[in-house]
Amino acid sequence: MAQWSPPRHTPSAADQTRALHEKTPSAADQARALREQKTAVFMDAGAVFFAARDMHENQQLAYPALMDLLAKKGFLLPSHSNDDDHQWVMWSSSVAQNPGQTRFLQYAERELRWRVRRFRPADGYMVDPVNVGLTGETRNRLLRFDASIAFAIGRVAEDYRVAVVTDSFAVAEPLLRAARLAGHTNVIAFFSRLLDPRWQRLLREEEGGVSIDLLDFDEHEEQLFGAPKPRETTGWNDDFLLTK
Numbered sequence: 001m002a003q004w005s006p007p008r009h010t011p012s013a014a015d016q017t018r019a020l021h022e023k024t025p026s027a028a029d030q031a032r033a034l035r036e037q038k039t040a041v042f043m044d045a046g047a048v049f050f051a052a053r054d055m056h057e058n059q060q061l062a063y064p065a066l067m068d069l070l071a072k073k074g075f076l077l078p079s080h081s082n083d084d085d086h087q088w089v090m091w092s093s094s095v096a097q098n099p100g101q102t103r104f105l106q107y108a109e110r111e112l113r114w115r116v117r118r119f120r121p122a123d124g125y126m127v128d129p130v131n132v133g134l135t136g137e138t139r140n141r142l143l144r145f146d147a148s149i150a151f152a153i154g155r156v157a158e159d160y161r162v163a164v165v166t167d168s169f170a171v172a173e174p175l176l177r178a179a180r181l182a183g184h185t186n187v188i189a190f191f192s193r194l195l196d197p198r199w200q201r202l203l204r205e206e207e208g209g210v211s212i213d214l215l216d217f218d219e220h221e222e223q224l225f226g227a228p229k230p231r232e233t234t235g236w237n238d239d240f241l242l243t244k
């Protein structure tokens with residue numbers, strides 16, 4: 001005698017729709033999750049300055065627009081300068097004798113709410129330019145804060161999603177390891193045509209795993225440079241490398 005079994009229940013279209021809505025987070029839930037995710041943006045200010053000057057010598061880069069692009073990638077703007085959950089930190093050489101640079105760094109701190117790490121220009125070079133025979137504009141490529149940024153990535157790697165604004169390939173390995181450790185997709189943000197070519201290879205290799213995403217400023221040049229100059233304090237003078 002065949003064993004009796006209860007009839008199978010076939011979900012109706014209404015049941016399936018209801019289940020789909022229960023599984024799909026609402027816009028409010030997604031916004032809440034975004035606010036709760038800790039994020040950090042680390043920027044090499046010298047790399048950005050020299051890139052902007054080389055491409056648009058007579059135009060200022062709109063730093064609020066740069067921040068907005070990163071915010072659209074999920075890096076929330078800081079609510080105050082000591083917002084530990086959403087950190088925005090830049091590294092820059094700094095000298096008191098450069099009034100344009102001083103005004104910009106004050107603007108970044110007070111109005112844009114960046115944390116600014118200041119160094120004497122001589123302390124910002126990866127190696128002493130004189131020892132490798134570099135002078136003038138050619139030494140600018142050595143003015144990078146890779147080690148400091150790599151250390152910062154390591155400090156927040158387990159808990160934060162990280163974006164780095166630089167052209168330097170030296171931060172690739174710590175940025176990639178941090179992404180894999182936390183299970184996040186971290187971001188490298190810069191003008192792709194000025195990136196160290198090794199970045200392109202790495203991004204192609206990681207395309208399947210999606211551990212690092214590229215925010216290409218080349219695609220947003222009108223937004224970054226096309227707006228009218230907002231105020232005198234948003235740019236550096238050409239004596240950025242004053243070393244006295």
